[in-house]
Structures are given as structure tokens and as C-alpha cells.
Amino acid sequence: MxxxxxxxxxxxxxxxxxxxxxxxxxxxxxxxxxxxxxxxxxxxxxxxxxxxxxxxxxxxxxxxxxxxxxxxxxxxxxxxxxxxxxxxxxxxxxxxxxxxxxxxxxxxxxxxxxxxxxxxxxxxxxxxxxxxxxxxxxxxxxxxxxxxxxxxxxxxxxxxxxxxxxxxxxxxxxxxxxxxxxxxxxxxxxxxxxxxxxxxxxTNWDDVRLVKARAKVISRVFGRMGLVYRILYLIKHIRRIGYGKNAFRFLTA
Known part of the structure; x- marks a missing residue:
């Protein structure tokens, strides 16, 4: 076989x-x-x-x-x-x-x-x-x-x-x-x-590169709607991503 x-x-x-x-x-x-x-x-x-x-x-x-x-x-x-x-x-x-x-x-x-x-x-x-x-x-x-x-x-x-x-x-x-x-x-x-x-x-949320990578993946998948989905993702995971500079980096990566 x-x-x-x-x-x-x-x-x-x-x-x-x-x-x-x-x-x-x-x-x-x-x-x-x-x-x-x-x-x-x-x-x-x-x-x-x-x-x-x-x-x-x-x-x-x-x-x-x-x-x-x-x-x-x-x-x-x-x-x-x-x-x-x-x-x-x-x-x-x-x-x-x-x-x-x-x-x-x-x-x-x-x-x-x-x-x-x-x-x-x-x-x-x-x-x-x-x-x-x-x-x-x-x-x-x-x-x-x-x-x-x-x-x-x-x-x-x-x-x-x-x-x-x-x-x-x-x-x-x-x-x-x-x-x-x-x-x-x-x-x-x-x-x-x-x-x-x-x-x-x-599962690693402490590595800044990985958090930025998640943002870029969202943009790659959703194209022009990427920013909308980044915002929704940020709202869902804000405690893991963090506020202030971390949130800003996620949205602008």
C-alpha cells in the first residue's frame, strides 16, 4: 500500500x-x-x-x-x-x-x-x-x-x-x-x-514583535477593512495588548 x-x-x-x-x-x-x-x-x-x-x-x-x-x-x-x-x-x-x-x-x-x-x-x-x-x-x-x-x-x-x-x-x-x-x-x-x-x-503577548505581527496579519487578511478589524481586535484584547503606546503601536503597525 x-x-x-x-x-x-x-x-x-x-x-x-x-x-x-x-x-x-x-x-x-x-x-x-x-x-x-x-x-x-x-x-x-x-x-x-x-x-x-x-x-x-x-x-x-x-x-x-x-x-x-x-x-x-x-x-x-x-x-x-x-x-x-x-x-x-x-x-x-x-x-x-x-x-x-x-x-x-x-x-x-x-x-x-x-x-x-x-x-x-x-x-x-x-x-x-x-x-x-x-x-x-x-x-x-x-x-x-x-x-x-x-x-x-x-x-x-x-x-x-x-x-x-x-x-x-x-x-x-x-x-x-x-x-x-x-x-x-x-x-x-x-x-x-x-x-x-x-x-x-x-500565546506570547509580551513580545512587541508578535503583537505588531498580529496587526499586520489582520491587514493582510482583511485589506481595506483591516483598520476596522484591528480596532475590534484591540477592544477584545486590550488587557493583553495594553493601553496607551502599546495600543497605538498595534493600530499603526
Whole structure:
């Protein structure tokens, strides 16, 4: 049986040795995309795994790594993964079953558990279609993409956003909104795909760069209405963003 999904893991050379893969399953292949490959210590670590391919990249930036995954994947379904996940293969294959029964859906988002126990956030208990206002809390590692429709619509990750850029967050939200803008469908399904560390980039409200990045993401998604949505977002999160100079920076970033 050929693999039906590729788990595309973005990493940096120094982190390559920390990747923990599940036991081999014939339905799942792994594509490890390595930026700063000269810093890999044990290059042959997965040489005995026929389900693993390693691709060295000379680019910098997480979104560029994600785009390389779209280019190099040998399956239509791609899970967008990080190098610090503990993957749930049963959940991943359940998500594949959902997509096989819903071939008009170009992307799905699932659920993550955290290492300290429980789910990452409070998720819905049933499936629903995504729109621009209900997918803002999605993490990359919760996303499975259907490569064909994205390629036909020329949709890729916006490499001006994401870790390694001046706007180090929001690339997954932009991608989902671009999918929806193209007239494609995306849906949430209540299936756990992996376990994620407790801390993540999106939960940090103390980093000024991340707060400014949120503002720029809103403008990127909503265009001319961006300022209106920035104001609404600021009102909702004013205690986290802060008053005075912080609020001003958010509105003018």
C-alpha cells in the first residue's frame, strides 16, 4: 500500500536529532525539511526508515519550509507538522478518512493535546466549516492540506509571515483565509492529531514583535477593512495588548 498522507516536519539543523517519529505505518510517509543543514550532527539517523525523506533547504523562514513541503510532497494530503510534536497516527488516519469522504474540502484543522495534559484550547465537539472569523486560533500543527486544490489556485504560505521573518506569526491563519478567499472549503474536525509542548509562539503577548505581527496579519487578511478589524481586535484584547503606546503601536503597525 502506498502512503496516503505526508507528515511534513519543518526543522533546523541543530534540532534534527530531537525529532521523535512514531513506528512505521504504511499509510504515512514523513518529509523532514531541514534549514541550516550544515548543523545536522547525525545525518544518517533515519537511513533505515523507508518512510522518511530528508530534504535540505538553503532558505530561512518557517513559511518557506512549509512551501517546500508543498513542492516536495509525494502525496495529495499533507499534514503541516513541527519538530517538537508527538504524533497521533490513529488520529491522523481518521482525519484522512474524513477527507476521503469529503473530497470538496481542501483543508481541515484538528485538535492538539498539550504535554501537561488535556487539550490545547477548548475545541468544539462537532465538525463545522471554517470562515475568516473562526479560524484565528488555529496552529499550523493542527492543519492537514489537500495539495491539488491549493496548487490549482496558486495558494502557498505567505513567506513574509512566520518564524524567521519580521512578522513571526500568523502564517497559518493567512493560508486558511487565502484558501477560503479562493472559494475552497475548509473544516474543523474534533480529532486529536498530536501532542504539542505547552508553550507556543501564538500565546506570547509580551513580545512587541508578535503583537505588531498580529496587526499586520489582520491587514493582510482583511485589506481595506483591516483598520476596522484591528480596532475590534484591540477592544477584545486590550488587557493583553495594553493601553496607551502599546495600543497605538498595534493600530499603526
Amino acid at each position: 502506498s502512503p496516503i498522507i505526508t507528515v511534513a516536519i519543518s526543522t533546523l539543523g541543530p534540532r534534527f536529532d530531537s525529532i521523535d517519529l512514531p513506528a512505521q505505518r504504511q499509510e504515512i510517509s514523513y518529509l523532514i525539511l531541514v534549514q541550516k543543514p550544515d548543523e545536522v550532527e547525525h545525518r544518517g539517523r533515519f537511513s533505515n526508515r523507508s518512510d522518511v525523506r530528508v530534504v535540505d533547504l538553503d532558505s530561512i523562514g518557517l513559511s518557506r519550509s512549509r512551501n517546500a513541503a508543498l513542492e516536495h510532497s509525494q502525496t495529495d494530503l499533507i499534514m503541516v507538522a513541527d519538530d517538537d510534536l508527538k504524533l497521533d497516527c490513529d488520529g491522523i488516519l481518521q482525519a484522512c478518512d474524513f477527507l476521503s469522504c469529503n473530497d470538496d474540502v481542501a483543508a481541515i484543522t484538528g485538535m492538539l493535546k498539550v504535554e501537561s495534559g488535556g487539550l490545547r484550547i477548548q475545541y468544539a465537539s462537532s465538525s463545522y466549516e471554517l470562515n475568516r472569523t473562526n479560524c484565528g486560533r488555529v496552529m499550523s500543527a493542527e492543519i492537514i492540506l489537500r495539495r491539488g486544490p491549493l496548487k490549482q489556485s496558486n495558494i502557498v504560505f505567505d513567506d513574509r509571515f512566520g518564524l524567521g521573518t519580521e512578522c513571526p506569526s500568523g502564517e497559518e491563519y493567512i493560508l486558511l483565509c487565502d484558501i477560503l478567499k479562493a472559494g475552497l472549503k475548509a473544516a474543523f474536525i474534533p480529532i486529536v492529531l498530536a501532542v504539542h509542548p505547552d508553550e507556543s509562539t501564538g
